[in-house]
Amino acid sequence: MTKVFQAADATDLVTDLRRSFDAGVTRGYEWRVTQLKKLLLICDNHEPEIVSALHDDLGKPELESSVYEVALLRNSINLALKQLKDWMAPDKAKTSLTTFPASAEIVSEPLGVVLVISAWNYPFLLSIDPVIGAISSGNAVVLKPSELAPASSSLLAKLLEQYLDSSAVRVVEGAVTETTLLLEQKWDKIFYTGSSRIGRIIMMAAAKHLTPVVLELGGKSPVVIDSDTNLKITVKRIIAGKWGCNNGQACISPDYILTTKQFSPKVIDVLKQELEAFYGKNPMESKDMSRIVNLDHFDRLSKMLEEKEVSDKIVYGGQKNRDKLKIAPTILVDVPFDSQIMSEEIFGPLLPIITLHNLEECFDVIRSRPKPLAAYLFTQNQKLKERFAMTVSAGGIVINDIAVHLAVPTLPFGGVGESGMGSYHGKFSFDAFSHKKAVLYKSFVGDAAIRYPPYSRGKLRLLKALVNSNILEIFRVLLGLS
Numbered sequence: 001m002t003k004v005f006q007a008a009d010a011t012d013l014v015t016d017l018r019r020s021f022d023a024g025v026t027r028g029y030e031w032r033v034t035q036l037k038k039l040l041l042i043c044d045n046h047e048p049e050i051v052s053a054l055h056d057d058l059g060k061p062e063l064e065s066s067v068y069e070v071a072l073l074r075n076s077i078n079l080a081l082k083q084l085k086d087w088m089a090p091d092k093a094k095t096s097l098t099t100f101p102a103s104a105e106i107v108s109e110p111l112g113v114v115l116v117i118s119a120w121n122y123p124f125l126l127s128i129d130p131v132i133g134a135i136s137s138g139n140a141v142v143l144k145p146s147e148l149a150p151a152s153s154s155l156l157a158k159l160l161e162q163y164l165d166s167s168a169v170r171v172v173e174g175a176v177t178e179t180t181l182l183l184e185q186k187w188d189k190i191f192y193t194g195s196s197r198i199g200r201i202i203m204m205a206a207a208k209h210l211t212p213v214v215l216e217l218g219g220k221s222p223v224v225i226d227s228d229t230n231l232k233i234t235v236k237r238i239i240a241g242k243w244g245c246n247n248g249q250a251c252i253s254p255d256y257i258l259t260t261k262q263f264s265p266k267v268i269d270v271l272k273q274e275l276e277a278f279y280g281k282n283p284m285e286s287k288d289m290s291r292i293v294n295l296d297h298f299d300r301l302s303k304m305l306e307e308k309e310v311s312d313k314i315v316y317g318g319q320k321n322r323d324k325l326k327i328a329p330t331i332l333v334d335v336p337f338d339s340q341i342m343s344e345e346i347f348g349p350l351l352p353i354i355t356l357h358n359l360e361e362c363f364d365v366i367r368s369r370p371k372p373l374a375a376y377l378f379t380q381n382q383k384l385k386e387r388f389a390m391t392v393s394a395g396g397i398v399i400n401d402i403a404v405h406l407a408v409p410t411l412p413f414g415g416v417g418e419s420g421m422g423s424y425h426g427k428f429s430f431d432a433f434s435h436k437k438a439v440l441y442k443s444f445v446g447d448a449a450i451r452y453p454p455y456s457r458g459k460l461r462l463l464k465a466l467v468n469s470n471i472l473e474i475f476r477v478l479l480g481l482s
């Protein structure tokens with residue numbers, strides 16, 4: 001029988017890890033590299049087990065597991081291994097006349113003991129990717145995977161315990177009770193991935209200890225389709241980013257499409273054709289799509305579909321099998337804005353299309369709603385691309401593709417407003433778990449008497465000139481000119 005995780009366990013855990021951190025276990029370059037290499041070994045030695053756990057939890061196809069979870073993690077680890085020395089090196093900073101003579105630098109300092117709480121939809125990627133950042137920056141870390149992907153959670157616990165230094169890296173499995181106990185502890189950072197609703201609980205718990213947070217949340221990510229587009233490629237990319245990414249259960253999955261009334265019949269026709277080409281005449285039987293994670297989420301999605309003034313808007317799909325947790329790719333047209341499907345994040349295989357008179361109205365719809373994690377536009381019109389990028393606020397924007405910004409480690413990944421705060425990936429992960437410490441080095445030469453009392457008009461003038469870097473005024477004061 002597994003031991004129940006209790007309040008004292010949470011306290012002991014943090015005490016143990018803090019002892020390791022204070023002893024300097026995690027600070028050195030060598031320790032960080034060793035742990036990162038162990039994470040790489042996990043990917044190399046256990047890919048089949050990872051694929052199998054993801055299949056148990058989500059029916060995730062092997063290609064999606066191998067590429068979007070394991071291969072992306074490998075990339076992330078290799079990048080950290082390659083760049084860690086550079087990231088760790090202090091950045092020289094310019095000094096000013098006020099402190100002359102002096103030198104200055106920005107030192108990236110580990111925060112201490114950090115907590116990573118992750119979600120069920122990409123359980124390996126979303127658990128290990130932040131841990132890569134935490135380790136790279138020299139922190140001790142506790143990972144709490146999602147209980148809704150139990151096979152992945154227990155495999156993560158097993159592998160991290162087997163490979164990593166347990167004096168500084170631990171996994172706690174569990175649900176609300178265990179997470180609540182963890183949240184009562186004092187952490188140096190909490191990195192949370194999940195819904196905005198729980199994000200608020202995390203932030204309230206963090207506020208008690210003034211703990212900074214990164215909140216990687218979700219939202220309704222819109223896709224705008226202009227008529228000046230390559231429609232076939234547009235539609236293929238939308239399908240790959242929606243149903244081809246965990247069957248729509250992805251944070252940057254297209255949540256709804258906005259297009260013009262005039263162009264929408266073409267969009268719907270090509271969507272139907274390509275969906276059939278990808279998943280066959282009976283998509284419920286396709287092995288190339290994940291299933292819905294559990295009954296709660298299945299029922300939540302069913303309720304969205306069954307709502308009055310929504311159920312009669314289905315133009316494609318709509319089939320469901322509760323026993324197998326399957327819902328077919330489903331397209332709906334012009335559902336009401338106040339329906340559940342248009343008010344809440346869908347996070348599943350349903351895709352409403354909203355038709356409007358022109359693209360400006362489409363942009364206005366996005367601007368009038370909570371800021372999404374991603375916003376997408378398909379067009380060949382250069383001016384429109386620029387207008388979208390400059391005037392639409394979202395965690396990230398992609399023109400003419402879906403979700404691929406996630407694979408560019410030189411781009412920060414994170415939300416804004418309702419879709420979250422803070423970001424990670426590549427160097428941004430290192431920065432998310434570091435304190436940027438200002439360090440100024442002075443010597444004893446050039447000790448200026450003007451900063452010390454007794455004060456005088458002359459000292460005041462000279463100090464003001466120095467603070468403002470006003471060279472002319474400095475000379476005037478020194479030469480005794482008024």
Ligand SMILES: NC(=O)c1ccc[n+]([C@@H]2O[C@H](COP(=O)([O-])OP(=O)(O)OC[C@H]3O[C@@H](n4cnc5c(N)ncnc54)[C@H](O)[C@@H]3O)[C@@H](O)[C@H]2O)c1
Nearest residue numbers: 118119120145146175176179194195198216217218219251
């Ligand atoms: N921004 C991103 O990178 C990203 C990635 C994946 C998912 N998401 C978002 O996450 C959401 C779906 O994930 P989810 O269903 O796992 O989210 P969730 O909020 O239900 O759960 C996430 C984590 O929170 C914990 N949790 C649940 N209830 C809690 C409570 N009352 N107190 C403390 N902890 C609690 C869970 O155990 C889990 O580890 C969607 O909104 C999606 O858009 C965002």
